Amino acid sequence: MYFRLLHDESSGAVSYLLADLDAGEAVLVDPRGADVPVLNAMLDEHQLRLRWLLRTHEHDALLTGEAAALDALGAPRIQHHLPASQPQGNPGAEPSHAFLTFGNEHVQVVRTPGHTAGCLSYLWRDRLFCGGLLAVDACPFQPRPALPEALWDSVVNDVFKRPAETLLFTGHATQSRAVSNVLEQRRWHPWFGGATRDEFLARVRTLPPAATASSTTASTPPPRHEHTDDDRLLRTHH
Numbered sequence: 239m240y241f242r243l244l245h246d247e248s249s250g251a252v253s254y255l256l257a258d259l260d261a262g263e264a265v266l267v268d269p270r271g272a273d274v275p276v277l278n279a280m281l282d283e284h285q286l287r288l289r290w291l292l293r294t295h296e297h298d299a300l301l302t303g304e305a306a307a308l309d310a311l312g313a314p315r316i317q318h319h320l321p322a323s324q325p326q327g328n329p330g331a332e333p334s335h336a337f338l339t340f341g342n343e344h345v346q347v348v349r350t351p352g353h354t355a356g357c358l359s360y361l362w363r364d365r366l367f368c369g370g371l372l373a374v375d376a377c378p379f380q381p382r383p384a385l386p387e388a389l390w391d392s393v394v395n396d397v398f399k400r401p402a403e404t405l406l407f408t409g410h411a412t413q414s415r416a417v418s419n420v421l422e423q424r425r426w427h428p429w430f431g432g433a434t435r436d437e438f439l440a441r442v443r444t445l446p447p448a449a450t451a452s453s454t455t456a457s458t459p460p461p462r463h464e465h466t467d468d469d470r471l472l473r474t475h476h
């Protein structure tokens with residue numbers, strides 16, 4: 239297996255490449271349009287075919303052109319909704335998750351609304367890529383969660399009920415580490431750890447209201463500083 243992480247210094251955005259090198263297939267989690275040339279080079283280096291482009295969430299209303307830039311990668315984009323194939327969950331209820339495959343691996347796609355209405359998380363082995371779920375007020379594109387009640391449910395009743403050692407990979411690392419685990423976040427998360435639902439919801443109400451796309455243009459992060467690839471890419475092999 240092959241796993242790489244890209245971190246954008248100015249926005250804190252974190253993207254991930256997962257690949258089955260033997261089968262020559264890869265997925266990307268939360269790629270950025272600006273990184274498409276780098277991502278293509280990473281895929282080419284190992285002759286990888288991109289099977290899926292997985293987005294935990296998007297702020298495309300503020301980042302116009304982002305979706306079109308990502309489509310240049312030539313893979314189906316999964317966002318907002320579970321993929322149509324093999325939806326799973328309790329009979330009669332709305333499906334809670336679905337599976338996608340790449341090479342000999344599979345990714346479970348999980349509905350985790352809250353940061354945005356259509357947030358998805360992606361479970362691969364013992365790693366959950368959960369985007370902005372734990373960011374609360376740390377997403378540079380929105381001052382507060384879109385659906386605070388749903389966010390509480392997704393975090394406390396789904397993510398925190400997973401095995402303690404599950405690794406959590408965030409999509410926004412401005413004020414936090416890119417990776418933690420369920421045990422740490424359950425106990426020490428500054429918003430969810432030790433808080434009741436009512437306390438959490440009351441505190442969210444103290445955040446600035448969610449702004450519209452046109453009024454938040456000024457708060458869009460500045461263009462990123464230039465870094466060499468070695469600064470931005472952390473590499474691990476499995």
Ligand SMILES: [Zn+2]
Binds near residue numbers: 295297353380410
């Ligand atoms: Zn976000």
